[in-house]
Amino acid sequence: MESSFLHDPLRFKQTSEMEETYKSLQIKQRSPDSRVFYLYLNNPSRGNALSCHFFTEFPAAVASLDQNPDVAVIILAGAGKHFCSGIDLDILNPTIPSEESTAPGYAAEKLRREIKAMQRAVNAIEECRKPVIASIHGACIGGGVDIAAACDIRYCVKSAFFSVKEVDMGLAADLGSLQRLPGIVGFGNAMELALTGRSFTGPEAKELGLVSRVFGTKQxxxxxxxxxxxxxxxLAVVGTKRVLLQSRNSTLDQALDYVATWNSAALQTKDVGEAIAAHVHKRKPLFAKI
Structure with missing residues (x-):
């Protein structure tokens, strides 16, 4: 497997708005005063298939939005007709260097490192302090489901369709679907979807709990x-996201201990006083930008 997406440097130019320009992504802010930023998967000619550039650029883009104090929420969407058609098949065509041809163990270790790097790219969504909302239309297949499952909230249009497609490729989904879906749709439903690889619609995604709401049209x-x-x-939601994610794989006592530690720090910030003052004066609170 080519390791270009691990080693190619990011190439971007700074615009007047100090936004980065990527090959596989696009960042947009709809209005200058909005704290909602859009992160578009931007490979529409291939259904936003996840290219080698995506796995390098995506964690960098998410990190840049996370570190930008003007960003409060990220909407992850797809340019063109689809959200994401899965991993670009060009990535799945292994090209093992000749010096490794007699050492399959080294080749396997190299492939494992490639997969781990791709996993880290998707994990960037959960590592981001800001909430990430998936806005899904068209196809959400394979790697698209991996990405959507990592998001904090998911919405879709009625015509959207989903598939955990990796079994058709002779593989197990390895970017997070098999780990995250059971907690979202239930173990039995996740098992059925993953073993059959069948396609399911937006309304069924809502019934399963994969999305929170289905809209009639993309508009x-x-x-x-x-x-x-x-x-x-x-709102001040960074703590809530972190505590919920931490609680997912913790016992009740561990989760309660974590939130106690978190709030012992949060109670010392100005946000709590601002919330109280806003309530007293019947106005909206102005929380600190982070």
């Missing part, structure tokens, strides 16, 4: 998701 979804994101952007 309705775009408006609805932006409205929801704007509401979240006005």
């Amino acid at each position: 309705d979804m775009d408006q609805g998701v932006e409205s929801i994101a704007a509401e979240i952007a006005a």
Whole structure:
């Protein structure tokens, strides 16, 4: 497997808005005053298939948005007709250097490192302090499901369709679907979807709990998701995201201990006093930008 996506340097130019330009992604801010930023998978000619550039650029883009104090919420969407059609098949065509041809153990270790790097790219969504909302239309297949499952909230249009497709390739899904879906849709449903690789629609995704809401059209979804994101952007939600993720794989005692530690620090910030003052004066709180 080519390791170019591990070693190629990011190539971007700074625009006047200090946004980075990527080969596989696009960052947009709909209005100068909005704290909601859009991160688009931007490979529309191939259904936003995840290219080698994606796995280098995506964690960098998410990190840049995370570190930007003007960003409160990220909406992850797909340019063109689809959210994501899965991993680009060019990545799945192994090209093992000749010096490794007599050492299959080294080749396997190299492939393992490649997979781990791809996993880290998807994990960047959960590592991001800011909430990430998936806005799904068209196809959400294979790697697209991996990415969507890592997001904090998911919405889709009625016509969207999903598939945990890796079994058709003779593989086990390895970027997070098999680990995250059981906690989202239930173990039995995750097992059925992963073993059959069948396609399912937006309404079934809602029934399974994969998405929180289904919209009739993409225009309705775009408006609805932006409205929801704007509401979240006005709140102090970083702690809530981190505590929920930490609690997912913890015992009750461990989770309660974690939130006690978190809030012992949060109670010393100005945000709590601002929230109380806003309540007293019947106005919206202005929380600190982080």
